[in-house]
Amino acid sequence: FSHDSTRLASVGSQDHRVKIWDASSGACLQTLKGHSGYVNSVAFSHNSTRLASASSFDGTFKIWDASSGACLQTLEGSSSYVNSVAFSHDLTRLASASHDRTVKIWDASSGACLQTLE
Incomplete structure (x- = not known):
């Protein structure tokens, strides 16, 4: 659900x-x-304006504009299948959890990987 409970992805x-x-x-x-x-x-992002989706097949995830449906960014760089994604409360970061037991922290604007947790 979006955080305002009006939409479901x-x-x-x-x-x-x-x-x-x-x-x-x-x-x-x-x-x-x-x-x-x-x-x-x-x-969904906390303010429900963005949506992140993860593909386990190709190890990518995408950030979408939740209103228009436009793909804003495709993030790559995971060495394994991406299983889960989550936005930080302030929308500045995105976390991705992968099959290789790592969590990566990404800059949601630039797409740069900021940190890898193992």
Whole structure:
């Protein structure tokens, strides 16, 4: 759910897409396309303006504008499948957890990897 509880994001995994739904009506608001493999994790930013999605297949994750559906950034650099993503409360950082048991902290604006936790 978005933090304002108005939208829900879901992944179909095998169709490589993310869908954003109106939580009240159930209407599909956006279908986000761009991953080349299974999508297995999504997370809204605290202010619900951004959405991050992780692809376990290609080790990438994307940051989307949650209103327009535009892909703002594709982050790469994980050495393993990305299993989960989460925004920091202030939207400046993004964390990704990978199958190789590492957590990477990313700058959400530049896409630079700031730290790797092992």
